[in-house]
Amino acid sequence: MATEVYLVRHGETMFNQLNKVQGWCDSPLTVKGINDLKRTASALSQVHFDNMYSSDLKRAIDTVHLMKNANVVSDIGKIRKLPEFREVFFGTFEGDDINKTWDQVAMAAGIGHEDDVAKIINQVGLRKFREAAKKADPRHLAEDKDELDERMVRAIQVLGDLTKNEQRVLLVSHGDFIKTLAIKYWDQSDGNHDILFPNNGSVTRGILHDNGKFEIVDYNMDANKL
Known part of the structure; x- marks a missing residue:
């Protein structure tokens, strides 16, 4: 069923x-x-x-x-x-400012400063975005x-x-x-x-x-x- x-x-x-x-x-x-x-x-x-x-x-x-x-x-x-x-x-980023967080993730993804999550994903793809979030996280817990x-x-x-x-x-x-x-x-x-x-x-x-x-x-x- x-x-x-x-x-x-x-x-x-x-x-x-x-x-x-x-x-x-x-x-x-x-x-x-x-x-x-x-x-x-x-x-x-x-x-x-x-x-x-x-x-x-x-x-x-x-x-x-x-x-x-x-x-x-x-x-x-x-x-x-x-x-x-x-x-x-989101690991260490939990509770942080969203725009500042996405800016750090964008830099870890190698695309410079960007605080719009949709734009980041459209530029690098979802897998690289998630990898960048883990990389940018100081404790790599994301x-x-x-x-x-x-x-x-x-x-x-x-x-x-x-x-x-x-x-x-x-x-x-x-x-x-x-x-x-x-x-x-x-x-x-x-x-x-x-x-x-x-x-x-x-x-x-x-x-x-x-x-x-x-x-x-x-x-x-x-x-x-x-």
Whole structure:
């Protein structure tokens, strides 16, 4: 049985608002973030889900509970937290200014000063961007492409095992992780260059097939398009 997966990006957080790097570190949802999520939750309130899942980071957990509380047609028990669906890890850069971080990554990639992540990826490709992030990180802890790809594959396997008897599930994850899933599993991505970063509270829809194959069929849908 194939499983339909609604991937929701968490709501805006304080670090999003302050333009800080936010991977495995956490910060609370803002008022705007909560209000945006209420619109998404309302749009999904009549969609039946067999289960709901979440990354194990608090901003995702808070988001999934907003989805659960607004849904009137699903009987959801305890939320299962999946660390495999955490945001990309940025190592020593966690909590730093985003523009300064991307400038350091650009220099490590050999393209001079550049604080726009999309432009960096389009110039050097995703693999070199991730390698540059690890190289620029003083402790070299940031996830590179191979490490992240291994975690994504494991995440899909874990989700497949959990949803064998579930037709439709909701899963709250994170912007860069969802974007990287789309680069790998969405046929509209060429797998090398940057694609649009998903909005806070947006929904990306995927299909997890019986044979373990995963494909994304809708990407970055806002509440008014659901």
